[in-house]
Amino acid sequence: MDKTHHGYRESTHRAVLRAVLLICLMATSIMRVACASKAGVSLPRFDKLVVVVADRVDLRDLDKPALPNISRIINGGAIGLVSPNCLGAKNPYSVILTAGAGVAVRGGPFVRDCYEVDEKLFGMMPAGEIYAQGIGRHAPRGSGVFLGLGQAERANREAGVMAPGLGRLGEALRKAGAYSAAVGNADIPPDTSDRSASVLATDARGLIHRADLRLGRVVTTPMLDKKGPSYFVATDVGRLAGFAAKMLNEADLVVVNFGDTTRLDELRAFLAEEALAAQRTRSLYRLDRLVGEFISSSPSKRIGLVLVSLSPPLCDGWTELTPIVVYPAPCGLLSSATTRTPGLVTATDFAPTVLFMLGCRINGGMTGRPAFVLPGLRVAFVRDLDERVRATKTLEIPLLWVVATVGAICFTASSVIIAFGLRVENRVVGLIRFGLIFSSCAPLAMLIAVLAPGGVVNYAVVSMVVAVLVAGLALIVGARSTSRVVAPVVVFALTIGAVWVDGLLGGRFGRFSVPSAFPLSGFRFYGIGNEYAGVLIAMAGCLAIAAPRRVRAMLALVLGGVSVIVLGVGSFGANYGATTTGVLTLGLIWTSLARGGFGARHVIGYFVLGIGVSVVFAVLDWLVSGSAGTHGARLASQTDSMGLANVAAMAVRKVLFNLRIAGSTHAARVFAAFLPFIVLWFCGVHAKARDLLSSDPSCISALKGMLYGTAVALLINDSGIVFASIMLSLVLMILIYALLADLIRPSGQQVAQAEVKTCPE
Helix, strand or coil: CHHHHHHHHHHHHHHHHHHHHHHHHHHHHHHHHHHHCCCCEEEECCCCEEEEEECCCCCCHHHCCCCCCHHHHHHHEEEEECCCCCCCCCCCCHHHHHHHHHCCCCCHHHHCCCEECEEEEEECEEEHHHHHHHHHHCCCCCEEEEECHHHHHHHHCCCCCCCCCHHHHHHHHHCCCCCCEEEEEECCCEEEEECCHHHHCCCCEEEECCCEEECCCCEHHHHHHHCCCCCEEEEHHHHHHHHHHHHHHHCCEEEEEEHHHHHHHHHHHHHCHHHHHHCCCHHHHHHHHHHHHHHCCCHCEEEEEEECCCCCCCCCCCCHHHHHHEECCCCEECCCCCCCCEEEEHHHHHHHHHHHCCCCCCCCHHHHHHHHEEEEECCHHHHHHHHHHHHHHHHHHHHHHHHHHHHHCCCCCHHHHHHHHHCCCCHHHHHHHHHHHHHHHHHHHHHHHHCCCHHHHHHHHHHHHHHHHHHHHHHHHHHCCCCHHHHHHHHHHHHHHHHHHHHHHCCEEEEECCCHHHHHHCCCCCCCCCHHHHHHHHHHHHHHHHCCCCHHHHHHHHHHHHHHHCCCCCCCCHHHHHHHHHHHHHHHHHEEEEEEECCCCHHHHHHHHHHHHHHHHHHHHHHHHHHCHHHHHHHHHHHHHHCCHHHHHHHHHHHHHHHHHHHHHHHHHHHHEEEEHHHHHHHHHHHHHHHHCCCCCCHHHHHHHHHHHHHHHHCCCCCHHHHHHHHHHHHHHHHHHHHHHHHCCHHHHHHHHHHHHHCCC
16 A cells, blocks of 8 residues: 555656656747747947937827928837836836836936036025035036935835936946936926936936036917916027037937926916917927937937937826837837837836947846837837727726626625525526626637727727627537536636637737736736736636546646746746746646645645746746846846845745735725625535535645635735736636526426436336
8 A cells, every 4th residue: 555655656746747847848949949030130339329308298299290300210210119117106207217227216206306516506505515415425517416316215215125226327328438418407487397307317426427407498478377377488499409419529328308398298287278289289399390400410420319208198197108219220119128029118128228329338237128129010010009008008997897896796696695595586597607707708808809909999899799709608508518617617718728829929919908908017018917827827727627537637737737838938928926826726736636635745845846947947048038038037147146135035025015915905995895705605605615516525625726826826926916816716706606507497398308207107
């Protein structure tokens, strides 16, 4: 007996080892094939670079034939959209501070506090003296100072950033022997000073080598409402361009703050719609003239131009991306190793891209990567990307609330019926079951909706229609079977197949689906996010548990192996937290189905194995892809410099962050919506579910394994509360669906047929 048991345990261990080795070999070969073909070309190198910052505009503002100079650089250069991947809530200050740092940081109104060294503040005190007292350094004559540096460092340390690394762009230029300069402002006299764009040129000491930040002239206009200011500060384009050209004689990077669009956006509350539109048109004409001044410069000087907006109009919140154009450059779309998406770069990519174009060494602490150009793709592609991002952001809350509401109603109604043993009509039970299947169809429907043309109406209609059609198909198939859970199994199988295909394609559809909305969230730019990772792991586990006993252990192994590959391979865009969760969850399910149960050593072992598999994937990605690898690959490359202690500290901070989110107001609202179901679950539904599974202890053990995986998902993943909630909801859904099958009473015809079959001859 002992020998047999030992041999069985040895064979299972060998099977696990073979599965892990197979996964690693497949991952390596797939990554090499995926990385073998790179269509991107590098941006050109320049001796000098002018960055024109025109905030509070979007692609629709610039993409107009009436702006000939801007149209010229858009159609003759490289264009893309900027994802605001700053730290914390999206605001203009955090995004522009992130762009200058090359790493996600947090900003605030203090970002506006850039001044010329001899500019008088607080009555009579020069900014240079205030800087010397607050920072403890001397500011040279003609320079600019960032007086908000101390506040910025404190704000980021309070946010958990161990080394904020503010001003890394200017610092890298200074160490390379190059210089930066800043010109212009977005002030609204007499009380508001806004020099936010100037932080792009500051170094780690809060210094700008050369600065002229007091440009602008007052233009009286009668179109402003009487309740607001009686004048509008308009940029003197000729003067601004002249000062920038003068700065190019001394500096290698000149940041030009075109402040008109920012000022206008701040004053929109005081303007009528017609006046706002007229002033906006005039501002864009002035911006076009400014761009024309720069592109008419002599090409022999090898001066490059970057036109960028780092914040959209803020009247409706942060609902869209902002444009960036590089000229001269190969004609095409900008992309980066951070996003792996044509037409999309991030705020953290801005500093590395500028350094690359100026031929300077990129700071090792930057998480962004230099942008490159994908030739052959044109502006229409960016327009479609912009439309899809707005659609997902607009639909994100309404559509998800529809699905959650349907699910909560069906969960609560079914639990009341089951817990109290109520007798209800078949059509009521059928309606509840349809609602449960409809909710479980939502991930697949929203994934397929991305195939439709971009747009709010298109996404909403396709999502609803596909969900209804798939739910109907699943119920029709289920009606022809004697199994209780055929309909959920059909939905789960279709969803798993779609997620696998999308994962193997690099998450091309998942990244634009409504649950992900990744370009605006800024947390994930490629691969499978936590929303679909939770769907994949939970559905794969449930599919294995619901399979016939003779094949379910093997099915769990196959589903687990392929899912871990899709989640972990860097070329697909790895989700390493989900990889660890997948190994643990599906490993415990396989152990339960293969040997009838698991112990504490299995939980610990699979957790360690999951971390190990994630590390192997990250190292492989680093070896194959280098700097173009995922965040895990970059972390693997920086482990020596960061030290294991800092890596462990990052993991602990993530766990604490997820626990804090679990206690947030939004989490409390979701919990309150499902509170009646939770109470009823423990008051009667739980016992009946246990009776349903009493004849199959291995199934009960597998479900316990799913709960362990849910707990791990909550702790180690970004937005772990979302990950865990999805997993738990899908498991409970299939159990509730199975229990409802017992409540369907046979019709009179079915009873008669049953009596005929049982009558003696």
